[in-house]
Amino acid sequence: MADEGSSSLPLGGMIIEPGNSRRYRTGEWRSQRPEVDKEKCTNCLTCWIYCPDNSVLVENEKMMGFKYSHCKGCGICANQCPAKAITMREEGVE
């Protein structure tokens, strides 16, 4: 829960700090988490193109997994992956 009082928030809740959505951890919304099977992954980066939350990690043009702080578990990456390399798993379930 946030702790700022009404009077310390900017007028009308306007955002006066550019880029502060980085601190808004949309990963807390997630009920399912994407997991990648790197055996199947071809590094085509379709998942990276489609992810609406910029949560597919890429290094040297290779798909390196997910940024779980902001991945909200929408499943678009799993749906789009041509190699069926991404599986959505229930959070909190082994």
Added chain:
Amino acid sequence: MSKPIAVNGDTAIAMAWKQINPDVVAAYPITPQTIIVEAYSDYVADGLVDTEYICAESEHSALSICVGSSAAGARVATATASAGLAFMWEMLYVSASMRTPIVMAVANRTLSGPINIHCDHSDAMGARDSGWLQIFGENVQEAYDNTLMAFRIAENMKVRLPIMTCLDGFIITHALERFEPLEDEKAKAFVGPYQPVRPLLDVKSPTTYGPIAMPEYYYEIKYQLVTAMANAMDVARQVMAEYGELTGRRYDLVEGYRTEDAEYLMVAMGSTAGTVRFVVDQLRAEGKKVGAVKVRLFRPFPTEDLVALLRGKKAVAVLDRAMSPGTGAPLYMDVVEAASQIGSPPRISNYIYGLGGRDIMPEQLSSVFGEIIEGRGERVNYLGVRK
């Protein structure tokens, strides 16, 4: 010296805007507000103002344009009435919560149905919880004066809320009355230049207006309206005092007339307040201890001022030009709430009147005084309705 002239209330409002020359006016015409936007578009066409005048395709769009323009850093005015105000519904709340100090004339007209173009306050009363300030005028002079003061109140840094300057449809909007405008320079100096808060066009201080607020923040952001409304009460008082110094026309949030030794009061808003004073004078001549109360500022509601006027009175009639089917009408509810702070409050009854433009006559108000003096009448009464 300013010269008295004869115009109707709508024209007087357009004249006030002309002196202020807002950056943006976005509007859609609707009776009985039409003359305001028509006259103003003439000023624009004639080059008398340099306002960006936007003819929107609906009231929803008109107010949306106003919100966007205000966020961009513009001083903004608009006008509407009745169904037009209802069509702005969503944007009313958005504009208040986004703290865009838009000044909007509301030519009070009833809401359908049955469809009717004439005066009552049902349009503005419906919007009373939106977070807009609401100020009511009694005649053409007040419609003009309220407009100049409205910009100052709404735009004050401690307030930053939109404001409705309400005037009775046809009774004030279309009736020709003598009034005294300020000289242009005086009006401009009184209102002063516009000061934006974090305008969107200031690219060096990037700002997002109107972002989503989840349950952790919504309530706190909404509570800011409570704080702003409380500040608006003091600001309105100061602005009215300053305006009184400038013009000699001394206004207050709530104005009592012959109330000091009165035992019975009648509370009203808008043009009927003048009729009430006329009746008070008549009854005073007969030795009846009666007085009148006019509520100028309806939002925020000046509870303390009402308390001071109601204390020690025997009975009060609250006139509402609107109804809330199933319970008492809005002004009555607020007056009763104020009176609940008094140890032994007066007996307060509600008189709904003048719906859909039905005339209210002095004899009717005399008989209302008669009823409350004799302790007759229901809690909520529908004055003059054929049952």
